[in-house]
Amino acid sequence: MEIFKSPEEMRGWAREQALSGKTISLVPTMGYFHEGHLSLMRLAAQQGDLVVVSLFVNPTQFGPNEDLDRYPRDFERDMTLVRQEKVAAVFAPTPESMYPQGFQTEVSVRNLAIYLCGRTRPGHFAGVTTVVSKLFNIVQPDVAVFGEKDFQQLAIIRRMVCDMNIPVRIVSLPIVREADGLAMSSRNANLDPANRVAALSLSTALYLARERCRQGVTSVVELTKILEAHILSFAGTAIDYASFVDSETLEPMTVVDERTVLALAVRIDGKVRLIDNGYVIPKPTN
Numbered sequence: 001m002e003i004f005k006s007p008e009e010m011r012g013w014a015r016e017q018a019l020s021g022k023t024i025s026l027v028p029t030m031g032y033f034h035e036g037h038l039s040l041m042r043l044a045a046q047q048g049d050l051v052v053v054s055l056f057v058n059p060t061q062f063g064p065n066e067d068l069d070r071y072p073r074d075f076e077r078d079m080t081l082v083r084q085e086k087v088a089a090v091f092a093p094t095p096e097s098m099y100p101q102g103f104q105t106e107v108s109v110r111n112l113a114i115y116l117c118g119r120t121r122p123g124h125f126a127g128v129t130t131v132v133s134k135l136f137n138i139v140q141p142d143v144a145v146f147g148e149k150d151f152q153q154l155a156i157i158r159r160m161v162c163d164m165n166i167p168v169r170i171v172s173l174p175i176v177r178e179a180d181g182l183a184m185s186s187r188n189a190n191l192d193p194a195n196r197v198a199a200l201s202l203s204t205a206l207y208l209a210r211e212r213c214r215q216g217v218t219s220v221v222e223l224t225k226i227l228e229a230h231i232l233s234f235a236g237t238a239i240d241y242a243s244f245v246d247s248e249t250l251e252p253m254t255v256v257d258e259r260t261v262l263a264l265a266v267r268i269d270g271k272v273r274l275i276d277n278g279y280v281i282p283k284p285t286n
């Protein structure tokens with residue numbers, strides 16, 4: 001397995017592979033791998049000849065008061081895990097090589113980025129779309145694989161690829177969960193045992209919304225009241241948002257239907273911000 005630290009080396013290798021007729025599937029990540037990341041790598045391996053995993057904790061998608069410094073990192077652990085997968089190359093650049101002095105370009109998607117995480121994390125999605133554009137230009141993949149856990153990010157990247165005629169096919173993977181329902185996340189490593197219990201407020205809220213909806217409660221006002229009370233019944237939780245949105249436009253909905261996604265962001269103990277989401281009326285494949 002190759003490990004590249006500079007965009008030039010990564011690009012040179014990727015170009016050689018393309019010239020020899022190989023297709024590339026890219027899995028963009030911020031590292032500290034869990035089963036969700038490894039599942040993305042396995043899906044990527046089914047989609048092309050060679051898998052490239054990028055590992056970059058992108059500073060421009062973190063706000064000044066966010067957890068950039070506390071974001072879990074362990075390069076050696078990650079390399080041990082990734083070597084067990086069918087991964088041809090890891091791209092792990094430094095912030096300086098991605099954002100050299102004089103850098104001043106931003107790629108941003110307008111409407112989809114104003115809702116949900118876009119409201120509470122200003123500038124976050126511009127950071128994401130800028131770095132993903134750079135990764136696409138450096139690796140020139142045929143396919144890129146993203147998780148549905150970051151549901152808004154996925155919608156924004158699909159929009160960007162379509163709008164900018166980027167020749168990359170976007171493939172998505174459903175949320176990978178722990179046995180008790182918690183959506184896997186690198187940030188779960190920052191949860192102490194009490195906070196790990198509070199973290200279940202998200203997935204159980206989703207299951208509760210589904211149950212109430214099956215029982216006939218489809219008013220978003222009603223459901224929101226129920227869910228807020230449920231989430232706040234866990235010690236140390238603060239709701240960033242609990243929104244019922246249209247799966248494509250991300251606009252808020254008033255009555256639940258087949259297109260409605262419940263999107264959740266909850267702060268645990270003021271320290272760890274977790275997200276989760278799912279269709280309120282589950283798709284047959286969910």
Ligand code: AMP
Nearest residue numbers: 029030031036146147149150175176184
């Ligand atoms: P991250 O390293 O957290 O930036 O995530 C890298 C990729 O893994 C993104 O496409 C995420 O959506 C995806 N991902 C993270 N957690 C999960 C999960 N529990 N299930 C599925 N995909 C995930």
